[in-house]
């Protein structure tokens with residue numbers, strides 16, 4: 008393991024460790040206007056949602072690591088405290104990247120990157136017509152985190168309206184994670200596309216209280232075959248199967264294992280298809 012100290016490491020190098028490790032990061036494609044009404048559009052991956060009541064998203068235009076200058080977006084939200092957070096999907100990613108070029112103040116990145124302006128309902132900055140989701144926000148606060156190159160500025164945005172294209176909705180009117188095809192930023196020039204095999208579900212352990220990995224019998228917990236993910240699945244069960252349930256399972260599934268590893272391997276195949284209850288019955292019944 009290498010250990011990198013913030014104090015002893017040049018800022019660009021420390022920056023690259025932070026961005027290489029903290030990701031994939033969602034992208035706010037922020038549309039703002041200056042006090043003369045000139046539009047500006049730029050992407051920011053220092054971005055996330057922090058509250059739904061009130062609905063708050065925060066993004067951070069940082070001072071340039073090269074010359075310490077501020078981003079036009081930051082200047083704009085100080086002049087006109089409104090922003091549209093446009094969500095970026097795969098179909099827009101190349102144009103979004105183009106819009107991040109350091110064009111001079113006043114240059115309209117909607118035009119440079121070839122995006123279509125849509126009027127907003129409650130704020131002055133435009134929405135990006137191509138984006139699957141757009142959020143009209145007022146800026147409640149700007150928090151400066153420092154004065155040097157790389158210093159962030161938290162733009163605290165209160166979401167007033169969310170517009171969602173019908174084509175990314177499922178039959179219940181919710182955003183379908185397969186249809187929205189989100190992209191995210193990673194370290195260096197890397198991006199990530201959230202689609203296909205990259206997507207998977209884990210049941211939320213909010214309404215249930217799992218027994219915990221610490222309650223798994225030692226010979227299962229110390230298995231050479233079962234992974235950390237498998238132990239997480241096993242620990243998420245609320246109750247271990249009863250002896251009756253184990254016996255009933257054994258009676259209808261005549262499995263025989265010659266070694267512990269073989270038993271654990273079989274349990275792993277069940278866990279891989281999310282049959283957690285069955286995996287427990289096999290593990291405890293053999």
Ligand SMILES: Cc1cc2nc3c(=O)[nH]c(=O)nc-3n(C[C@H](O)[C@H](O)[C@H](O)COP(=O)(O)O)c2cc1C
Nearest residue numbers: 049050051052053067068069078079080107108109
């Ligand atoms: C995907 C992506 C994410 C970015 N994230 C950030 C960020 O979080 N903070 C930042 O200061 N710059 C970020 N940048 C760089 C800005 O988009 C770039 O400096 C842009 O020119 C700023 O535009 P503006 O001066 O018009 O505000 C990002 C660039 C890309 C392509």
